[in-house]
Structures are given as structure tokens and as C-alpha cells.
Amino acid sequence: MKHAVLTSCVMLWVASCQGALEVGYYDKTCPRAEDIVRAQVRKAVGDNAGVGAGLIRLLFHDCFAEGCDASVLLDPTLENPQPEKLGIPNVGSLRGFQVIDAAKHALEEACPETVSCADIVAFAARDASYILSVSDYRIDFNMPAGRFDGRYSNATETLDFLPSPFGNLSELVTKFAAKGLDEEDLVVLSGAHSIGRAHCSSFADRVGSRSDMDPSFKRWLRRRCQADPGDTDSPTVRQDTVTAAVLDSQYYTNVLSHRVLLTSDAALLASRQTARMVREFANGEGKWESKFETAMVKMAGIDVKDGTNGEIRKNCRFVNQQRER
Numbered sequence: 116m117k118h119a120v121l122t123s124c125v126m127l128w129v130a131s132c133q134g135a136l137e138v139g140y141y142d143k144t145c146p147r148a149e150d151i152v153r154a155q156v157r158k159a160v161g162d163n164a165g166v167g168a169g170l171i172r173l174l175f176h177d178c179f180a181e182g183c184d185a186s187v188l189l190d191p192t193l194e195n196p197q198p199e200k201l202g203i204p205n206v207g208s209l210r211g212f213q214v215i216d217a218a219k220h221a222l223e224e225a226c227p228e229t230v231s232c233a234d235i236v237a238f239a240a241r242d243a244s245y246i247l248s249v250s251d252y253r254i255d256f257n258m259p260a261g262r263f264d265g266r267y268s269n270a271t272e273t274l275d276f277l278p279s280p281f282g283n284l285s286e287l288v289t290k291f292a293a294k295g296l297d298e299e300d301l302v303v304l305s306g307a308h309s310i311g312r313a314h315c316s317s318f319a320d321r322v323g324s325r326s327d328m329d330p331s332f333k334r335w336l337r338r339r340c341q342a343d344p345g346d347t348d349s350p351t352v353r354q355d356t357v358t359a360a361v362l363d364s365q366y367y368t369n370v371l372s373h374r375v376l377l378t379s380d381a382a383l384l385a386s387r388q389t390a391r392m393v394r395e396f397a398n399g400e401g402k403w404e405s406k407f408e409t410a411m412v413k414m415a416g417i418d419v420k421d422g423t424n425g426e427i428r429k430n431c432r433f434v435n436q437q438r439e440r
């Protein structure tokens with residue numbers, strides 16, 4: 116396993132890892148860093164498994180806009196009133212921010228100004244994957260670190276770079292390719308939709324009109340999505356109704372049986388190659404889990420920053436005070 120991760124990081128490094136990330140990056144400067152993060156993730160996921168899903172999604176949304184640099188964590192300020200957090204794919208649906216804050220707080224006590232928020236996001240996504248994959252095949256991998264935190268965050272970019280849930284296969288492939296991820300990465304990483312929730316507004320296109328969705332599943336969703344009149348928020352539905360809180364390959368079985376929520380999920384059957392991968396991963400046997408480990412490391416290496424274009428934030432919600440020019 117260790118070997119596989121190292122090999123993939125070396126390949127990634129050649130391709131796009133700028134500041135070469137490494138496993139055990141904090142071994143000397145903050146040896147307990149990864150334990151501290153894991154303890155916070157364990158606690159939060161124990162209280163609410165959905166937060167674990169949120170943390171895995173957080174890494175994806177961080178990495179696709181401005182690279183994996185914690186730009187997604189920045190709060191709106193006077194200087195920057197529209198950060199990524201307020202982008203349409205993020206506002207009202209991203210969760211897990213408090214876990215990152217708690218981990219950062221504990222890390223600042225243990226080793227001040229040492230561990231980047233971007234690395235915390237990556238560790239937390241890894242840990243949530245481990246904790247939620249309580250099936251025959253544990254998702255258990257090393258997460259290389261050494262990312263620095265960015266100072267730029269722009270809500271509009273989330274729409275530019277994150278794939279839309281209403282998108283077709285070629286759109287999804289294009290958005291992933293723009294980040295150095297291939298078609299297999301797309302199919303493999305979509306398997307994260309084996310946990311967590313979606314708001315009914317995210318798949319309204321599929322229940323309100325003709326779609327390939329299983330008819331009884333569609334009827335069930337229609338009932339679930341009938342918002343109670345006093346509720347202004349879109350209701351939510353579990354993404355995987357079979358093993359809702361377990362990160363496993365059930366997602367691919369759901370794709371094949373047309374019991375998935377998003378147009379982008381169903382789109383994985385639109386080409387022969389991607390459909391073949393879906394069938395392969397639906398077979399279980401641990402194949403998807405090991406591919407997911409590798410793909411998460413690859414995604415977590417998108418456009419990472421180093422000391423020349425990034426910083427170690429003191430508070431994950433705000434950039435550090437501007438230095439003297």
C-alpha cells in the first residue's frame with residue numbers, strides 16, 4: 116500500500132505536484148499532527164457521520180478551485196466579500212468547517228504556525244474515508260503533505276471549475292481533465308457518492324421529468340422531496356439508500372440499477388469505457404477501494420502551493436495579516 120501511494124505521488128510530482136508533497140511531512144516539526152487531526156475527525160464523525168461525507172467533499176471543492184490550498188475555508192470579509200464558500204456549489208451544502216477549525220485550534224496549541232489548513236483538509240478527508248469505510252475493504256492510505264495555504268478565493272470560480280450535477284459525461288470529463296484527472300479518476304472519485312446527502316434541488320431535473328431513473332425510486336424521491344410548506348430549505352435525501360453511511364462500492368451497483376440521484380452519476384453509463392469501469396467496481400472485491408486511495412492522493416495534489424506562493428494560516432477562516440511591502 117505504502118509503495119503504491121509513493122509511486123503515484125512520484126508520477127504526480129512529475130506531472131503537476133509543484134512543491135513536492137511527502138508522506139510524513141510533519142514528522143520532525145509536529146510529530147503528532149496527523150493524530151491530532153484524526154482525533155477531531157473521529158469525534159465529529161462519531162457525533163454525525165454526515166460530517167465525514169462533508170469533509171471528503173470539502174477536499175474535492177478545495178482542490179478544483181485554486182488548487183488544494185484551503186481557499187474554500189476563507190470567510191467573507193470586507194476585502195473579499197465573495198469567497199469560494201459563498202459560491203453556488205458550496206453555500207448551504209458544504210459541511211465540516213467546524214472540524215477543520217477544531218483541528219487547527221488543537222494544532223496551534225501543539226505546534227504554532229506549522230501545519231497548513233490545506234494539509235488539515237487533506238488529512239481530514241483521508242481520515243473520514245478511513246472511518247466511514249467500515250466494510251470488508253478499508254480505505255486506508257498515506258496522505259502526502261506540505262501544502263501551503265492560498266490567499267485568493269473567488270466565488271465565481273467554483274462555478275467555472277466544479278462540475279455541475281446536471282452535466283453530461285463529456286462536460287464531466289473536460290472539467291476533470293482541466294485538473295489533470297482522467298476518466299478513470301472521474302469514475303473512481305464519483306464513488307464518494309456512496310455516502311452523505313443531496314438536496315432535492317441538486318437532482319430536481321431527474322425527478323420532475325423523463326430520466327433513466329428507476330420508476331419506483333423516482334416515486335419515492337418525489338414523496339421525500341415534497342418540502343413541508345413551512346420549510347424554505349430544499350429537503351435532503353441520502354445518496355446511497357442501501358448502505359447510507361458506509362463508504363463502499365455500493366454506489367456502482369446503484370448506478371447500474373438506475374438508483375442514483377444526480378445526472379452526473381447516471382452519466383457514467385454514457386460511454387462504453389466508463390460503463391465498463393462501473394461494472395468492474397460494482398463487483399466488489401476491493402478493487403474500487405484501492406483505486407479510490409490512489410485517486411484521492413492524486414486529487415489532493417492539484418496545483419498545490421509552496422512557501423513562495425502560499426503561507427501557513429493562523430486561522431483557517433482568514434488569510435494572515437498582509438506583510439509589509
Ligand code: HEM
Binds near residue numbers: 172279280304312
Ligand atoms: C463528478 C462530479 C461531481 C458532481 C457533479 C458532484 C455533485 C455533488 C452534489 C450536487 C452533491 C449534493 C450536494 C447537496 O445538495 O447538498 C454532492 C454531494 C457529495 N459529493 Fe459530489 N460531485 C462530484 C464529485 C465528487 C467527488 C470527486 C467527491 C469526493 C471524492 C464527491 C463527494 C461528495 C460527497 C461525500 C457528498 C455528500 C456531501 C454531504 O453529505 O455533505 N463528489 N456532490
Ligand SMILES: *[C@@H]1O[C@H](CO)[C@@H](O)[C@H](O)[C@H]1NC(C)=O
Binds near residue numbers: 270271275
Ligand atoms: C473572480 O473571478 C472572475 C472570473 O471567474 C472574475 O471575472 C472576477 O473579477 C474575479 N473577482 C475578483 C474579486 O477577483
Ligand SMILES: *[C@@H]1O[C@H](CO)[C@@H](O)[C@H](O)[C@H]1NC(C)=O
Binds near residue numbers: 283284285286
Ligand atoms: C454536453 O453538454 C454540453 C454543454 O451543455 C453540450 O454542449 C454538449 O453538446 C453535450 N454533449 C452531449 C453528448 O450531449
